[in-house]
Amino acid sequence: MAVADAKLPAKKKAPGIRLFGHRVPLSAQIGFLIIFANLILMIFAPLLAPYGEGVVPTDLQKWASPSAAHWLGTDAIGRDILSQLLYGARLSIGLSLLTTIIAFIIGIVTGFTASIMGRWVDVALSRFADLILSMPTLIFCLVIITVVMANEDAVVTATGVSNAFFEGMVIVLVIGFLYAVPVFRLARAVSMNIVALEYVEAARLRGESIWWVIRREVLPNSIPPLVAEFGLRFCFTFLLIASLSFLGLGIQPPYQDWGSMVNQNAQAIFIGKPQPLFAAGAIAILTIGVNLVVDWLLSVYSRAHGENA
């Protein structure tokens, strides 16, 4: 019957670890390992930390070098750095995750809506997005934080939430909204690309509803770039929050995230002690890990799309 049609040969599977049918190179494996380790440390911090959170141990020593009792030494007030690092992980990673999730939800919903509703909605949202994107994020953050923080006492007395909660919420919401904008851009672009493909048109021609089209045709094919973007956004958020804390404008004492740990221990560098490098290093390692995984995801996506398009 079908004569000239060559049957496609069975794909030979190359050796190596696979995930969702794609080979995972060494770099991405390291990345996954780093992410996994961080999550474990974060979740089980109370069990793993040698000392309690914020506790000054009895053998008070400021700026102690790494030793058996204190693997990473002690900080300016004498607290064990390793314990602070483990507890700080919860704030750093937790807040960043929460912020990224908020950014993503807002960004994806607005992005898909803009691409499908089209015309006025799309133009208005896109112009607004362009405006926000044209501003330097950190600077804009600082301006907003100034203003909102000036309101802190009023809100705290009015609603009864703690100062720390208010500050945390401010960071999460401000960065969440700011970073929702690039996610909006990406979601809109991805969705428009897919909407232009013929199988989406075929579905529309059938008379399928918009929600069905999004759910069955657009979303499953947009997952890889969106997941990669999630990773990237997480990194940006993570670094931004750490930078804000480092500048003394993020998490305030007595709470410590990694960024404020660097800030508070900064003086040690001037006398040649490595204290601030541990928290900074922790930030670096996690970011590298996530970037490695994101790089792999992006390469998989571009290859797969090449076959289809």
Place this chain on the structure above:
Amino acid sequence: MSDAATARRPFGDQVLDVEDLRIEVRTDAGPGPVLVDNVSLQLRQGEVLGLIGESGAGKSTIGLATMGYSRSGCFITGGKIIFRGKDVRTMTREERQDLRGHGVAYIAQSAAASFNPALTLYEQICEIALRRGLMKEEEAKADAVRLFKELELPNPEKFGERYPHQVSGGQLQRAMAAMAMITKPSILIFDEPTTALDVTTQVEVLASFRKLIREHGTAALYITHDLAVVAQIADRIMVLRHGKMIEVGDATQILQAPREEYTRRLVAERTVANQNLREEAKAATAPLLEIKNVVASYRSLTKVINDVSIDIQRGDTVAVVGESGSGKSTLARVVVGLLPRSEGDVRFQGESLPARLQDRTRDQLRRIQMIYQMPDVALNPRQTLLEIIGRPIEFYFGRGKAEVKDKVGELLRHIDLPESFINRRPGELSGGQKQRVCIARALAAEPELIICDEVTSALDQLVGEEILRLLNRLQDELGIAYMFITHDLGTVKRIANKVAVMLKGQLVAYGDTAKIFAPPYHPYTELLLSSVPEMRADWLDEVLAKRTKRT
């Protein structure tokens, strides 16, 4: 070739001798498919060898290999390529650079992509000649201008000063020929040079090439998938398939008395394409689809479709032909409602269809289905065949899962695919198989009219022929009408009993195929028909003679 022509060009010494050439793919995962499998060919001075084959036959790979070049991932693993006594494979880098551009020159398929947008045509055309210090700049430019004149390019003195994006596709293709000829190479390699051009431009460019080769006595490898084109220009023809040589011989022998089975099928398919196969139209009943005086435009004010009227009866196949920009695909979009018409009416079984897709009922949408040109993007890569073909059944008829599965199995049988494919995804199918799935998806809705938008244009010739046969058979069995959009007149004759010819958004001819394709012709129809290369070797001369007579 006519005797006069052969006498005009006695062939000289052998310039190229390829022995048992073998080219394989090698990736990190290990050795891959063999692209060229022990192919041998010889080329003499002044001779044109046509390399014929479908996609994946290895013809381009062979062409590039004669210059000692292979694309990334491909390696020449065996054989000899002897150019004027020296084996290309053993050449040093400098010798190979000398070979390219001076010994062997390459003319690519897409001129637009092969020219650097940042440099003028002069700079790119003359740079090889200048590089060697062989010529001075004025000499090189003068040579270029002479070539432009030979190739009949407009305004030859100033042509070279322009940038690639400032000239048209056909002119750029000829400029590429000038770039290849300027160093007077011994061999020219034409790699599908007219495939991307409109049929009418193709004729002129082909004629220019032939003139060029004859006047300079260059040897040439002409790579194409179109037998009729190669018939006009080649002295000998080699047929390739999956990297292996099937047959080689004189052009006349291959075209008129092919020996191998595969060659015979290729020749037969091409010749049949030029005969009328479809019967006359049936007795006029109430028309199924009426397009009446439709006008449509995109956001700009120019009318993309201007006062078009077509009737399609039940069981008809109406072909809508035209070149790019004629508006034929747009007409399809107006019929289904993707592009609302601004004037006129579209009636289905007497009932006027709302202009916009959103305003139509589900049943109205069900009765008209569409099949696209590129099966790769017409199928959702993440869905199985069951989901793809089953969805219309579920959507339009509300059947349960078990019934849907049965129906899908039945449809798979209808399109000659094994039922076991039901759980496969599009990525596991070949191009032709994917197109069949698209047909099954359309059939699942039990439509009365199917719009086929260039459905065979992206497929190999023989595969496309299969699809056409399938469509004909389905029409005989199920009585579906087709609106068949295409630019290929050969296909029209095989499948359509009525044809509508469009030019720049207007209908220039419409009626029974037999009548439209017989004289007296509308001038544009004549132009289109005459541009379709026929398998006779003297076809090109005839067409050119007719054109010069007229002008």
Place this chain on the structure above:
Amino acid sequence: MLKLISQRLALGLVTLFFASALIFFTTTLLPGDFASAMLGQQATAENTAAIRAQLNLDRPAVLRYADWLSGAVRGDFGKSLASNRPVAEEIAPRLANTFFLAIYAALVAVPLSVFLGIMAAIRQGSVFDRTVNVGALLTISVPEFFLGYLLLMFLAAHLRVFPVLSVVSPTMPFFTRLYVTFLPMITLVLVIVAHMMRMTRASVLQVMASPYIEMAYLKGLPKWRVVVQHALPNALAPIVNVIALNLAYLVVGVVVVERVFVYPGMGQMLVDAVSKRNIPTVLACGLIFAVVFISLNILADLLSIMSNPRLRHPR
């Protein structure tokens, strides 16, 4: 092309205008009483009234914006709430310091990253390319303060090659200035070079993958000529774009770097003003940073339009 350029310039001016409005109107986010909120615990009836008068808080927001903007354009940003001196006076030396650092970093970073990027692209897949890639990925991932403190610890505290604090004074001789600001400059450079090099490499690779490059090889041209004559003219536009975009990033990076090295620039000033809720200074610094950032982005667009061969020679 001229039309495109003027359109882009016009769009840029509009963006600048809206950005200034955005910055200013965040101050109107405060629902409560502006003055007492700023003074916090020190609010009394007198100083609250004084603040209100000073900032003209009784006027409607839009008019205050107009006043502020017209003043800003003339260089008058009002008075600092911390010191009661004109903001412009306080900013000027800081601005000079920051510009110095930024330009110093840019002059080193741009040639270095373009060179590395082009080399890595030409030698794609080689050891050089892979090393450079890994290095860039690592550098991009780490926060600026990590690099800064690392350098400080090794080069300043331990090896004492450079001073620990980047103290600059207006009267300092030029070369001493270069020496003292070397470490913060290198930190900035490391960060931008990583980004710029990666993007340059990607642009060049994309150009090298074009069919006309293959055609150039098929004409028998040697590699260097293909790269220089054919690839680079087409890679110019995207590379220039990359450079301008990353220079805009300098504006942001400088804030953290100044803090690490205790460098008396505008970044430090902004951070101090934020923690002290010194709104006029915050607005002034914010506006200046935003203007530089947006202008560099506009410049990137304009240069990219001007180096696109298709736009320079229209049909």
